[in-house]
Amino acid sequence: MAGDVQAQVKDTYRELASDYDNVRFVRICASRLVDLTQLQPGESVLDVATGTGHLALAAAQVVGPTGKVTGLDLTKEMLEQARRKADAKGVTNAEWREGDAERLPFPDATFDAVICSSGIFFLPNQLAALREWGRVLKPGGRVIFSTFGKDNNQYLAELAKQWQERYGLTVFEAPTPLPDPNQCRRLLVDADFTDVQVLSERHDYYFSNGDEFWTEFSSTHVRSALAKLSAERRAQFRKDLLTDVEKLARPQGICRTLALNFALGRKRQ
Numbered sequence: 001m002a003g004d005v006q007a008q009v010k011d012t013y014r015e016l017a018s019d020y021d022n023v024r025f026v027r028i029c030a031s032r033l034v035d036l037t038q039l040q041p042g043e044s045v046l047d048v049a050t051g052t053g054h055l056a057l058a059a060a061q062v063v064g065p066t067g068k069v070t071g072l073d074l075t076k077e078m079l080e081q082a083r084r085k086a087d088a089k090g091v092t093n094a095e096w097r098e099g100d101a102e103r104l105p106f107p108d109a110t111f112d113a114v115i116c117s118s119g120i121f122f123l124p125n126q127l128a129a130l131r132e133w134g135r136v137l138k139p140g141g142r143v144i145f146s147t148f149g150k151d152n153n154q155y156l157a158e159l160a161k162q163w164q165e166r167y168g169l170t171v172f173e174a175p176t177p178l179p180d181p182n183q184c185r186r187l188l189v190d191a192d193f194t195d196v197q198v199l200s201e202r203h204d205y206y207f208s209n210g211d212e213f214w215t216e217f218s219s220t221h222v223r224s225a226l227a228k229l230s231a232e233r234r235a236q237f238r239k240d241l242l243t244d245v246e247k248l249a250r251p252q253g254i255c256r257t258l259a260l261n262f263a264l265g266r267k268r269q
């Protein structure tokens, strides 16, 4: 099971890596997560499932030259994008490691904080993963992860799903989504963290037109399914989906509502 999921993750994100930064919702989520972690200069941070590293790079700025951030991900192509961005910005306190979130290549008690944005729902054994994250935390260190809430993007998600069904697309969905804040809380308690808190929040953002919506939609995990359609069918899919999506336009644009959970805990002293 874990091997199948990892193979699908790698296939999906390999294909997305170069356009992944078009996806605004994960960046909104990551920037909120970095605020909530309350990082301090000099701290050592692990960003699990770092992707193209925008959370890790934001964290690197906060912890500064006396601190250090390590971004770990399963997909080499996502890490290459992270490394490229770090080099372009002259970041010297971030490093990138290929690896599995459930089996970390670090000694015990290495980090002050372990953070993970939009990644935990890909892990088949989340409890084992959280225990592993606890192992690499220093006593008193913080863990924080995000998931999408129950009614995340309800209407647009349903619309997109209808169109996927109509076109016979099979989309790889995260196997363990954790939409319920109580599930997040339970996991942290069971993994023996203290000071457990889960914040559920909603954030709206807007697309100015259908093209912008499509740019984001086609840069998400649906991409590998879309790639299986002929060019003609793909163009028809886009046209049909956008006809419906554009009906949702308001004066500010087409609204997407993110429902997010942020789960925080602390390793016992």
Ligand SMILES: C[S@@+](CC[C@H](N)C(=O)[O-])C[C@H]1O[C@@H](n2cnc3c(N)ncnc32)[C@H](O)[C@@H]1O
Binding pocket: 006, 009, 010, 013, 026, 027, 030, 048, 049, 050, 051, 052, 053, 054, 055, 072, 073, 074, 075, 078, 099, 100, 101, 102, 116, 117, 118, 119, 122, 123
């Ligand atoms: C939706 S992206 C999130 C990336 C980044 N954290 C962000 O906020 O944009 C999910 C990432 O999780 C990574 N991933 C999935 N399963 C993983 C695992 N078992 N170990 C490490 N990374 C994993 C994928 O390769 C992908 O880069």
